[in-house]
Amino acid sequence: MNNGLHMIVLIKQVPDIGKVKFNVEEGRIDRSSAPLETNPFDLNALETAIQLKEQIGGYVTVVSMGPPQADSSLRDALARGADRAILLTDKLFAGADTLATSYTLATAIRKIGSFNLIICGEKTVDGDTGQVGPEVAEHLNIPHVAYVCEIRSATLDKLLVVSDMGDKYLVEVKLPALITVTKDINTPRLPTLRNVLKAKKASIEVWNADSLAGYGELCRFGLQGSMTTVFKIVFPSEEGRKGLIFHGGDAVEKLVEVLRGRRFIG
Amino acid sequence: MNQPVKNGVMVYAEQKNGIIHPVSFELLGKGRELADKLNVELWSVLLGYHVRGEAETLIHYGADRVFLYDDPMLEVFDVVKYKHVLVGLIRETDPQLFLIGATPLGRSLAPRVAAALNTGLTADCIDIQIDDKGEIVQIRPAFTGNIIAHIKTRSRPVMATVRYRVMKPLPRDTSRKGEVVEKHPPTLQDTGLRVLGEVSTRSVNLAEAEIIVSGGRGLKRREDLNMLKELASLLGGVVGVSRPLVDDGWISKDHQVGFSGNTVKPKLYIACGISGSPQHIAGMRDSEVIVAINIDRSAPIFRIADYGIVGDLYEVVPRLIEALKRLKRVE
Numbered sequence A: 001m002n003n004g005l006h007m008i009v010l011i012k013q014v015p016d017i018g019k020v021k022f023n024v025e026e027g028r029i030d031r032s033s034a035p036l037e038t039n040p041f042d043l044n045a046l047e048t049a050i051q052l053k054e055q056i057g058g059y060v061t062v063v064s065m066g067p068p069q070a071d072s073s074l075r076d077a078l079a080r081g082a083d084r085a086i087l088l089t090d091k092l093f094a095g096a097d098t099l100a101t102s103y104t105l106a107t108a109i110r111k112i113g114s115f116n117l118i119i120c121g122e123k124t125v126d127g128d129t130g131q132v133g134p135e136v137a138e139h140l141n142i143p144h145v146a147y148v149c150e151i152r153s154a155t156l157d158k159l160l161v162v163s164d165m166g167d168k169y170l171v172e173v174k175l176p177a178l179i180t181v182t183k184d185i186n187t188p189r190l191p192t193l194r195n196v197l198k199a200k201k202a203s204i205e206v207w208n209a210d211s212l213a214g215y216g217e218l219c220r221f222g223l224q225g226s227m228t229t230v231f232k233i234v235f236p237s238e239e240g241r242k243g244l245i246f247h248g249g250d251a252v253e254k255l256v257e258v259l260r261g262r263r264f265i266g
Numbered sequence B: 001m002n003q004p005v006k007n008g009v010m011v012y013a014e015q016k017n018g019i020i021h022p023v024s025f026e027l028l029g030k031g032r033e034l035a036d037k038l039n040v041e042l043w044s045v046l047l048g049y050h051v052r053g054e055a056e057t058l059i060h061y062g063a064d065r066v067f068l069y070d071d072p073m074l075e076v077f078d079v080v081k082y083k084h085v086l087v088g089l090i091r092e093t094d095p096q097l098f099l100i101g102a103t104p105l106g107r108s109l110a111p112r113v114a115a116a117l118n119t120g121l122t123a124d125c126i127d128i129q130i131d132d133k134g135e136i137v138q139i140r141p142a143f144t145g146n147i148i149a150h151i152k153t154r155s156r157p158v159m160a161t162v163r164y165r166v167m168k169p170l171p172r173d174t175s176r177k178g179e180v181v182e183k184h185p186p187t188l189q190d191t192g193l194r195v196l197g198e199v200s201t202r203s204v205n206l207a208e209a210e211i212i213v214s215g216g217r218g219l220k221r222r223e224d225l226n227m228l229k230e231l232a233s234l235l236g237g238v239v240g241v242s243r244p245l246v247d248d249g250w251i252s253k254d255h256q257v258g259f260s261g262n263t264v265k266p267k268l269y270i271a272c273g274i275s276g277s278p279q280h281i282a283g284m285r286d287s288e289v290i291v292a293i294n295i296d297r298s299a300p301i302f303r304i305a306d307y308g309i310v311g312d313l314y315e316v317v318p319r320l321i322e323a324l325k326r327l328k329r330v331e
């Protein structure tokens, strides 16, 4: 491993939310209905790492926990400039809530060994919690800064960042640390064709539960380590919405009448 | 009051500069209802410096007991210090339910506490109920707001962050009595974090706006936002936008509505030239009245609108402005 920052970027493969189908009758999500992609915010996390590498030098490891097909997201990350990719995949990891997911990721990070900075996306488009990052930091007993929208300066032992908590704060954090980044931090670059071809042939390390034994407790992975259960899924109803559409010349007048009637005007 | 009974419901009281975030009062309202159903006390915990005066306020909004940590060490929000304090208090008092507002602060703090306690945490809940088995049910949107999940937690405490402006605070009752329990934080060394100050305060707080007039890619030029500003100010509201306008640098992110922007719940939301992508709808679905103005009758925004006008916003909005001005003149 070369000098500079050793960064670990956590990425998740998710369904394209615009295309995924929901089975309203059965209360099911048909995950196979949509193409898979890397969680959009995680591309901002990866871009953050690559820019830091360009600025002060370093090494970027991407880690993803998911089914074997998450391999393609990791290859994409290599094509965008990551140096090493690790896929955590095992039936034992399945059914994990954020607690078990973060524990598994933290265990893998312990196995990776030394690092300076872990970077996560703000949240995933499917889980939609933003919890995994801070939970990983807690398991590893390192500080974290959430909602980082700007890195003002970086050295090998500390970062100066802006954290967007509604109001924005300037925060200095000593490394090793974890940050979660918002989409405002950068615009992710596209991989070049040459790098895509190279990444196709690259090797992705695959770690299963057994390979993590010794770094964490197996009983805290997957379903067994999860403390929350989704027992019902319903769909947000738009019942109660009037759905009155006004056309034609007097549409504006009709709308104004409605707004007056509901006391928004006058 | 005697020793606290175990297993109360605990609400985290978020404050900034000694001012309690209103989501905390909402949580006390909900917490009161849940504590009564579970037949336990309602607790609140307040961390900060020079915040003592607010402890009583939490009682006025429904708390039976407030655990107060008033210490210079807690003056600014340091997530690691705050986590240490809460973990210590939770271990000592053993609440069965712990609620935190799903604000950026809450969503950064709660997961650390949950991971330290090895307990489950449900994000961004829009309701918490007790089912007929007496178990706590947490209800939250997921999949970018496309589904609503019902969740149970098998570890203790049950922890949840709860969305702002979905629960009702109780009216403030200054005659309510309760107990303030003064606590002292453990001495904490260097956490690695140093908050050096506030860089900027948001220019508009969409989350609290009662009326929002939003524009999307149906707008052709940045200047055309002025038209929406005029409409908004005639209605006493503020301007929101869909994400592409923020990405193009037309307006600051404070104005963005949606999954990666603000979640809003105004009394009136007028969407002009917004198609209604799942990511946009995720942020405004719960508005009381939704009006859509779009040239395309098949735009998804019409599916969640109460009222819609199919038409060119460059004709509709100026006419709306005219009509409102006329009405103002008449008054």
Ligand SMILES: Cc1cc2nc3c(=O)[nH]c(=O)nc-3n(C[C@H](O)[C@H](O)[C@H](O)COP(=O)(O)OP(=O)(O)OC[C@H]3O[C@@H](n4cnc5c(N)ncnc54)[C@H](O)[C@@H]3O)c2cc1C
Pocket: A040, A041, A125, B215, B216, B217, B218, B219, B241, B242, B243, B244, B256, B257, B258, B259, B260, B261, B262, B272, B273, B274, B275, B276, B277, B278, B279, B280, B283, B293, B294, B295, B296, B299, B311, B312, B313, B314
């Ligand atoms: C991870 C992720 C997070 C995202 N977060 C957000 C978010 O927080 N907020 C958000 O808004 N988006 C978000 N998006 C983007 C989202 O997917 C859509 O791209 C975006 O909402 C579209 O914005 P729009 O409706 O303004 O534009 P478009 O979809 O292009 O729609 C423009 C609409 O204007 C109408 N129109 C055009 N001309 C006129 C006219 N003259 N008069 C009337 N109507 C007209 C058109 O018929 C069309 O319906 C996110 C995307 C991703 C992947």
Ligand SMILES: Nc1ncnc2c1ncn2[C@@H]1O[C@H](COP(=O)(O)O)[C@@H](O)[C@H]1O
Pocket: A010, A011, A012, A039, A041, A042, A045, A063, A064, A065, A066, A098, A101, A105, A119, A120, A121, A122, A123, A124, A125, A127, A128, A129, A130, A131, A132, A133
């Ligand atoms: N299965 C996973 N594998 C790797 N990283 C993940 C995984 N799940 C979540 N993350 C990381 O944690 C962030 C927050 O995820 P979430 O808590 O699911 O919203 C994501 O943006 C990723 O950086």
